[in-house]
Amino acid sequence: MFEVADSSNSPIQPRIAVIVPAYGVAHLLGEALDSLLAQELQDWECVVIDDGAPDDVAGAVAPYLADPRITFLATRNQGVSAARNTAIAATHAPLIALLDGDDRFRPDYLATMAALLESEPAIRLATCNALIFGAVPQERLCFQTKQGTGDGSRGTLADVLDRSFGVYIGTTFRRADFDRVGGFDTTMAQSEDFDLWVRLMELGGHAWYVDKIMGEYRVRPNSASAHAGRMLMGNIRVYEKARAALPADAPEQPLLTRLIAESEEALAFEHAIDRVVDGDTARGLAELRKVKSRVGGPVWALSFAVWRIFPGLARPMLAWRRRAHSRGNDSGGLGALLGEGAAL
Numbered sequence: 132m133f134e135v136a137d138s139s140n141s142p143i144q145p146r147i148a149v150i151v152p153a154y155g156v157a158h159l160l161g162e163a164l165d166s167l168l169a170q171e172l173q174d175w176e177c178v179v180i181d182d183g184a185p186d187d188v189a190g191a192v193a194p195y196l197a198d199p200r201i202t203f204l205a206t207r208n209q210g211v212s213a214a215r216n217t218a219i220a221a222t223h224a225p226l227i228a229l230l231d232g233d234d235r236f237r238p239d240y241l242a243t244m245a246a247l248l249e250s251e252p253a254i255r256l257a258t259c260n261a262l263i264f265g266a267v268p269q270e271r272l273c274f275q276t277k278q279g280t281g282d283g284s285r286g287t288l289a290d291v292l293d294r295s296f297g298v299y300i301g302t303t304f305r306r307a308d309f310d311r312v313g314g315f316d317t318t319m320a321q322s323e324d325f326d327l328w329v330r331l332m333e334l335g336g337h338a339w340y341v342d343k344i345m346g347e348y349r350v351r352p353n354s355a356s357a358h359a360g361r362m363l364m365g366n367i368r369v370y371e372k373a374r375a376a377l378p379a380d381a382p383e384q385p386l387l388t389r390l391i392a393e394s395e396e397a398l399a400f401e402h403a404i405d406r407v408v409d410g411d412t413a414r415g416l417a418e419l420r421k422v423k424s425r426v427g428g429p430v431w432a433l434s435f436a437v438w439r440i441f442p443g444l445a446r447p448m449l450a451w452r453r454r455a456h457s458r459g460n461d462s463g464g465l466g467a468l469l470g471e472g473a474a475l
Contacts, residue, residue, distance in 0.1 A: 176200050226244070226304070309331075403418035
């Protein structure tokens with residue numbers, strides 16, 4: 132059962148629906164909705180969904196319900212994928228934009244994305260650069276290098292798969308495409324966003340990147356950590372689903388085989404680190420040495436040399452590494468493979 136605030140009397144025919152899951156971020160929701168009200172494009176509709184949150188989302192959204200474009204849903208807790216699917220089903224606009232309840236849009240976001248998708252039917256998803264802020268050592272851009280293997284604006288399915296074309300979570304796509312691929316996969320516990328981007332790209336066409344900061348992604352102190360092992364398992368499942376969905380002779384198949392192998396090796400590396408951090412130092416270090424090709428450079432080489440003489444140092448050093456690679460703190464390395472910052 133869910134509660135719906137009726138927006139059927141809205142005088143504006145919406146061009147774009149904005150979906151705002153707000154689990155655990157009631158205290159920040161006003162900033163997200165204020166950024167929506169400040170949009171240059173005004174013919175939008177919005178659904179804020181409380182997915183059984185422990186905080187007062189209803190109270191936070193109440194002042195905004197005077198705007199007939201904003202609707203509120205409250206459901207039992209089902210997870211973010213089911214919440215987004217439920218919210219999207221309650222909207223009608225032909226375009227869909229995602230805005231998490233603790234993030235913000237810049238004022239030109241909706242106008243830019245709507246114009247792109249309305250003018251070019253071959254675009255499966257439109258994304259942009261974003262500012263990462265909040266509980267991070269310093270603010271930085273989500274994407275700092277050229278996107279994809281082409282002109283920097285267009286991304287292929289292969290580009291999205293291998294993360295050379297990153298996709299910011301505040302992304303816009305067509306309702307018709309979303310319906311064709313069956314929405315978010317509610318069985319995905321990790322990488323559900325990445326999974327949707329890949330399935331949209333499997334429809335053909337291309338992704339489009341706007342090289343401009345039009346979103347703001349907040350890292351919170353209590354944000355779910357991007358634990359490397361869980362993220363890698365999610366990625367592997369996305370790759371396996373894509374391998375099964377694409378024809379056997381599809382040009383992406385060799386890439387998928389390589390990505391699965393690399394992710395499985397990286398997963399073995401992360402499991403070995405887990406063993407060390409959990410106190411099984413000897414076995415963990417032995418497993419790390421088997422897959423140390425995952426990493427290179429003088430720091431890792433020196434670390435392995437030190438651990439051979441002083442194995443007791445491995446546990447605090449690797450525990451520090453794990454903290455340093457929590458979401459929002461990783462500026463490269465393993466984060467590139469996991470897609471941290473690419474499917475935020």
